[in-house]
Amino acid sequence: MPPDLRPRARLRSMGHAWRGLRWMLRSQANARVHLILTTLVIGAGLATRLDACEWTLLVLAIALVWVAEAMNTAIECLADALHPEHHPLIGRAKDVAAGAVLLAALGALAVGVLILLGRFG
Ligand SMILES: Nc1ncnc2c1ncn2[C@@H]1O[C@H](COP(=O)(O)OP(=O)(O)OP(=O)(O)O)[C@@H](O)[C@H]1O
Numbered sequence: 001m002p003p004d005l006r007p008r009a010r011l012r013s014m015g016h017a018w019r020g021l022r023w024m025l026r027s028q029a030n031a032r033v034h035l036i037l038t039t040l041v042i043g044a045g046l047a048t049r050l051d052a053c054e055w056t057l058l059v060l061a062i063a064l065v066w067v068a069e070a071m072n073t074a075i076e077c078l079a080d081a082l083h084p085e086h087h088p089l090i091g092r093a094k095d096v097a098a099g100a101v102l103l104a105a106l107g108a109l110a111v112g113v114l115i116l117l118g119r120f121g
Pocket of ligand 1: 088090095
């Protein structure tokens with residue numbers, strides 16, 4: 001088996017990913033807001049006994065927000081490392097990356113509202 005496919009190497013790689021996520025939660029206020037909202041939404045889903053299809057949509061919507069936030073954070077880190085000084089293009093890159101998080105969050109909000117409206121409407 002190639003060394004990079006060995007379970008130990010894959011586990012180490014997953015450890016790096018968890019370290020990145022833990023750092024994101026510690027350093028990014030937005031990520032902590034996502035964590036609170038994710039917990040609330042999952043609680044609401046459990047309370048209203050969503051079906052498998054509704055859970056699938058909700059999980060995908062939540063995952064999309066987390067992926068967008070992680071990419072936004074990675075882009076911010078890279079930009080700050082490569083070009084710490086002020087630059088209009090860095091600002092634009094950060095604004096667009098933050099826009100991706102906003103789009104994902106609005107999509108997740110729409111999914112949540114539609115699912116809960118279906119439950120209570
Ligand atoms: N080096 C830079 N050059 C130009 N504009 C910048 C630069 N750094 C930050 N900005 C501007 O300030 C905004 C906030 O950037 P910052 O790196 O502080 O991210 P943040 O406060 O964590 O934002 P977010 O909440 O969107 O993740 C950016 O979206 C951008 O408009």
